Amino acid sequence: xxxxxxxxxxxxxxxxxxxxxxxxxxxxxxxxxxxxxxxxxxxxxxxxxxxxxxxxxxxxxxxxxxxxxxxxxxxxxxxxxxxxxxxxxxxxxxxxxxxxxxxxxxxxxxxxxxxxxxxxxxxxxxxxxxxxxxxxxxxxxxxxxxxxxxxxxxxxxxxxxxxxxxxxxxxxxxxxxxxxxxxxxxxxxxxxxxxxxxxxxxxxxxxxxxxxxxxxxxxxxxxxxxxxxxxxxxxxxxxxxxxxxxxxxxxxxxxxxxxxxxxxxxxxxxxxxxxxxxxxxxxxxxxxxxxxxxxxxxxxxxxxxxxxxxxxxxxxxxxxxxxxxxxxxxxxxxxxxxxxxxxxxxxxxxxxxxxxxxxxxxxxxxxxxxxxxxxxxxxxxxxxxxxxxxxxxxxxxxxxxxxxxxxxxxxxxxxxxxxxxxxxxxxxxxxxxxxxxxxxxxxxxxxxxxxxxxxxxxxxxxxxxxxxxxxxxxxxxxxxxxxxxxxxxxxxxxxxxxxxxxxxxxxxxxxxxxxxxxxxxxxxxxxxxxxxxxxxxxxxxxxxxxxxxxxxxxxxxxxxxxxxxxxxxxxxxxxxxxxxxxxxxxxxxxxxxxxxxxxxxxxxxxxxxxxxxxxxxxxxxxxxxxxxxxxxxxxxxxxxxxxxxxxxxxxxxxxxxxxxxxxxxxxxxxxxxxxxxxxxxxxxxxxxxxxxxxxxxxxxxxxxxxxxxxxxxxxxxxxxxxxxxxxxxxxxxxxxxxxxxxxxxxxxxxxxxxxxxxxxxxxxxxxxxxxxxxxxxxxxxxxxxxxxxxxxxxxxxxxxxxxxxxxxxxxxxxxxxxxxxxxxxxxxxxxxxxxxxxxxxxxxxxxxxxxxxxxxxxxxxxxxxxxxxxxxxxxxxxxxxxxxxxxxxxxxx
RNA sequence: GGGUGUUUAGCUCAGUUGGUUAGAGCGACUCGUUUACACCGAGUAGGCCAGGGGUUCGAAUCCCUUAACACCCACCA
Numbered sequence: 001x002x003x004x005x006x007x008x009x010x011x012x013x014x015x016x017x018x019x020x021x022x023x024x025x026x027x028x029x030x031x032x033x034x035x036x037x038x039x040x041x042x043x044x045x046x047x048x049x050x051x052x053x054x055x056x057x058x059x060x061x062x063x064x065x066x067x068x069x070x071x072x073x074x075x076x077x078x079x080x081x082x083x084x085x086x087x088x089x090x091x092x093x094x095x096x097x098x099x100x101x102x103x104x105x106x107x108x109x110x111x112x113x114x115x116x117x118x119x120x121x122x123x124x125x126x127x128x129x130x131x132x133x134x135x136x137x138x139x140x141x142x143x144x145x146x147x148x149x150x151x152x153x154x155x156x157x158x159x160x161x162x163x164x165x166x167x168x169x170x171x172x173x174x175x176x177x178x179x180x181x182x183x184x185x186x187x188x189x190x191x192x193x194x195x196x197x198x199x200x201x202x203x204x205x206x207x208x209x210x211x212x213x214x215x216x217x218x219x220x221x222x223x224x225x226x227x228x229x230x231x232x233x234x235x236x237x238x239x240x241x242x243x244x245x246x247x248x249x250x251x252x253x254x255x256x257x258x259x260x261x262x263x264x265x266x267x268x269x270x271x272x273x274x275x276x277x278x279x280x281x282x283x284x285x286x287x288x289x290x291x292x293x294x295x296x297x298x299x300x301x302x303x304x305x306x307x308x309x310x311x312x313x314x315x316x317x318x319x320x321x322x323x324x325x326x327x328x329x330x331x332x333x334x335x336x337x338x339x340x341x342x343x344x345x346x347x348x349x350x351x352x353x354x355x356x357x358x359x360x361x362x363x364x365x366x367x368x369x370x371x372x373x374x375x376x377x378x379x380x381x382x383x384x385x386x387x388x389x390x391x392x393x394x395x396x397x398x399x400x401x402x403x404x405x406x407x408x409x410x411x412x413x414x415x416x417x418x419x420x421x422x423x424x425x426x427x428x429x430x431x432x433x434x435x436x437x438x439x440x441x442x443x444x445x446x447x448x449x450x451x452x453x454x455x456x457x458x459x460x461x462x463x464x465x466x467x468x469x470x471x472x473x474x475x476x477x478x479x480x481x482x483x484x485x486x487x488x489x490x491x492x493x494x495x496x497x498x499x500x501x502x503x504x505x506x507x508x509x510x511x512x513x514x515x516x517x518x519x520x521x522x523x524x525x526x527x528x529x530x531x532x533x534x535x536x537x538x539x540x541x542x543x544x545x546x547x548x549x550x551x552x553x554x555x556x557x558x559x560x561x562x563x564x565x566x567x568x569x570x571x572x573x574x575x576x577x578x579x580x581x582x583x584x585x586x587x588x589x590x591x592x593x594x595x596x597x598x599x600x601x602x603x604x605x606x607x608x609x610x611x612x613x614x615x616x617x618x619x620x621x622x623x624x625x626x627x628x629x630x631x632x633x634x635x636x637x638x639x640x641x642x643x644x645x646x647x648x649x650x651x652x653x654x655x656x657x658x659x660x661x662x663x664x665x666x667x668x669x670x671x672x673x674x675x676x677x678x679x680x681x682x683x684x685x686x687x688x689x690x691x692x693x694x695x696x697x698x699x700x701x702x703x704x705x706x707x708x709x710x711x712x713x714x715x716x717x718x719x720x721x722x723x724x725x726x727x728x729x730x731x732x733x734x735x736x737x738x739x740x741x742x743x744x745x746x747x748x749x750x751x752x753x754x755x756x757x758x759x760x761x762x763x764x765x766x767x768x769x770x771x772x773x774x775x776x777x778x779x780x781x782x783x784x785x786x787x788x789x790x791x792x793x794x795x796x797x798x799x800x801x802x803x804x805x806x807x808x809x810x811x812x813x814x815x816x817x818x819x820x821x822x823x824x825x826x827x828x829x830x831x832x833x834x835x836x837x838x839x840x841x842x843x844x845x846x847x848x849x850x851x852x853x854x855x856x857x858x859x860x861x862x863x864x865x866x867x868x869x870x871x872x873x874x875x876x877x878x879x880x881x882x883x884x885x886x887x888x889x890x891x892x893x
Numbered sequence: 894g895g896g897u898g899u900u901u902a903g904c905u906c907a908g909u910u911g912g913u914u915a916g917a918g919c920g921a922c923u924c925g926u927u928u929a930c931a932c933c934g935a936g937u938a939g940g941c942c943a944g945g946g947g948u949u950c951g952a953a954u955c956c957c958u959u960a961a962c963a964c965c966c967a968c969c970a
Binding site: 611 | 897898905906907917920927932933963964966969
């Protein structure tokens with residue numbers, strides 16, 4: 001047996017275990033210094049050709065509200081893998097970073113922090129300017145933390161192009177789009193019912209309202225003693241603003257009252273009411289009393305009814321969440337809560353309250369501060385999604401230049417026509433459903449942190465433009481824009497638009513948008529709206545949606561549950577590569593995944609395994625000679641063929657967004673084939689410098705997008721190499737180098753079977769055994785690889801022939817028609833061996849029966865494809881041969 | 894009320910257009926310091942693919958249905 005023990009003299013030996021902490025920061029610095037995160041530099045340094053395909057992506061900008069969580073880490077890992085893959089492929093690859101000012105979220109957070117510091121009412125005490133200074137300070141600190149975290153994860157973002165949703169350039173884009181929309185009549189100011197958060201003191205968009213289930217009281221009451229029937233409500237205090245009662249026109253009980261008006265004197269001691277009875281199909285006759293009190297000012301549904309029926313709108317709740325003057329002097333100024341108690345009490349005293357019932361109810365709350373929302377009428381700016389306008393230059397399929405269309409239709413067309421592809425495609429439904437339910441979008445916010453609305457007023461004049469008009473007396477609107485207005489422009493505002501920049505021409509539309517499915521409506525849909533309208537083009541070609549990262553038990557991670565796993569802590573403990581793998585492998589697109597420290601630790605183990613695999617290979621490689629990777633032995637052919645196959649599959653899976661699959665297959669190959677078999681064989685066969693070097697380099701390249709740090713660390717130890725991140729991706733094709741993979745599998749299986757029998761018979765690992773093999777047509781193959789058999793199965797004496805009689809005192813098995821007998825003199829327990837053989841026969845017999853039944857079925861033979869039938873026949877022949885030999889063995893005992 | 898997803902080994906999940914004797918990782922168990930790695934190696938056990946119908950020569954995979962869990966949307970007073 002040949003044993004080669006060679007350590008290249010020019011190599012400093014790698015440490016035994018890979019310690020991520022020692023390498024990561026230094027490697028990131030080297031990457032940054034190279035400038036290669038920037039595609040322009042790649043072209044300059046010719047790692048990418050000028051006319052190479054473009055691959056561009058924007059980083060979904062994290063909110064500057066604090067620190068990154070595991071969801072961000074997953075996003076960074078997946079996007080970086082895509083980016084590194086494309087960069088290595090030689091594409092002109094841009095990944096553009098930035099952060100989001102997240103208007104309400106950030107302002108709320110800073111208010112909270114200031115209040116914790118003892119400032120009772122930050123906005124009142126500090127005033128607009130001072131308050132905004134505080135927010136900016138916080139945002140800056142938060143931004144720096146976030147950038148640092150992105151770097152820790154290894155994200156190869158082009159920092160030279162970093163953007164912020166609230167910086168000057170983005171502000172110009174915002175003003176430009178606002179004006180265009182206003183001029184097209186798509187932005188309009190109006191007095192309408194809006195979602196109002198009394199704590200934030202601002203409007204909210206429909207999708208910024210969340211619902212919390214709670215148990216509520218339903219009160220059934222009459223407006224007055226002489227009112228003909230009762231109605232039900234969960235909010236008695238709003239009834240002070242009722243202007244109608246709606247009933248179903250088919251309802252026999254109430255039909256006769258439709259059209260009549262009832263005067264109510266001082267309802268519950270408050271305002272006088274004028275209640276008109278109206279008919280509306282939407283009223284459910286079987287719910288409550290079948291009659292519905294209509295409060296146009298404080299319910300979206302009632303507001304619509306009021307519009308239809310020309311009812312007056314009386315506002316009885318104000319912006320602070322207190323009762324307004326129109327509620328009556330007794331109520332004015334009371335909080336909603338107190339007013340409710342008082343109305344109920346007054347109704348009870350005057351005997352108008354008929355019943356109180358408990359019922360489940362959905363309370364609408366602010367998504368940021370969980371304060372209950374008050375729907376109330378207010379003068380605000382809206383984007384009209386159903387209003388027709390004339391389309392400008394258009395690349396949107398199905399919508400031509402000059403054609404009349406609406407924003408909704410644009411959003412639908414871009415996805416329906418397949419111009420934008422959403423992965424997984426089931427989210428198409430969510431997208432279209434969201435658009436179907438979309439109402440006009442209220443974009444003005446009464447908060448200070450954000451893009452100021454580019455509108456100026458003077459008396460009753462309104463001016464919309466880029467700057468205040470020259471003449472004096474103009475006052476800018478004090479409101480700011482919904483944060484999604486600016487993030488909706490993100491794919492092109494970051495590329496310099498509205499200036500006609502090279503970046504815009506080169507990188508827009510972007511190739512892929514990768515983000516969590518939870519912000520599909522919030523952000524993705526709005527980007528499609530803004531981009532199709534503004535540019536007449538799509539913002540991105542593919543939307544890839546990842547799932548949420550949950551805790552071990554499948555719960556959302558949250559501070560209050562105390563189940564948050566901090567990405568930075570995991571990077572510190574297990575390394576960025578392990579953290580990345582734990583977020584990319586073992587899940588499927590669009591589905592939530594569970595994360596635990598044990599999972600990350602498992603991938604840390606793999607990181608170390610790869611390190612050691614490479615460490616061992618490097619000890620065997622003579623880098624000075626640089627031999628060609630020429631396969632000589634069966635194992636060589638096998639590993640090269642498998643390597644090429646895995647390389648080609650990895651490319652394929654990455655391009656099809658199957659990152660998990662790609663990584664898992666690559667891991668299985670690296671660990672179970674390369675390390676467990678080929679490297680062990682190389683210890684026996686020796687002299688593989690050329691092949692090992694080829695495998696080493698290829699495997700490091702293939703792993704680099706997934707685990708950039710450890711691969712780069714190893715790469716830097718290979719003499720004469722520069723940066724791995726700039727190396728060419730191995731674009732290998734699946735090819736049959738010799739068709740000998742199957743032959744190798746036979747050897748492998750024989751070894752596994754011998755090992756298994758050894759374990760079963762408790763033959764000590766150190767003890768060598770004698771084996772005789774009846775190999776049939778494979779005799780030559782086995783003889784060629786006898787050293788491998790001996791080495792890996794620990795065989796002392798081996799006899800190979802075409803056929804072999806079962807020696808006494810031996811146990812045997814079959815593999816692909818090859819009979820292997822192990823001499824176990826003194827060790828064989830014949831009773832046990834009998835049982836073992838019978839058990840195997842017991843497995844093969846029913847298998848044969850199934851195959852026979854299948855093949856005797858004429859329908860199967862007739863209908864199934866030829867290959868399948870042939871395949872089943874082959875299986876049957878093999879199984880029958882096996883059965884015969886097993887029976888022989890059994891008889892010979 | 895409408896919609897989507899999930900249900901496969903003790904746990905976490907794969908299973909690509911229907912054709913395997915249904916796979917992996919972790920965990921469990923038995924061995925083991927053999928010239929990279931104990932963050933390791935060799936081996937073993939463990940599954941009526943949620944239940945019920947159907948389509949098909951053939952179903953974990955397609956259709957219908959029931960159930961449990963999760964999420965999204967709408968919101969009825």
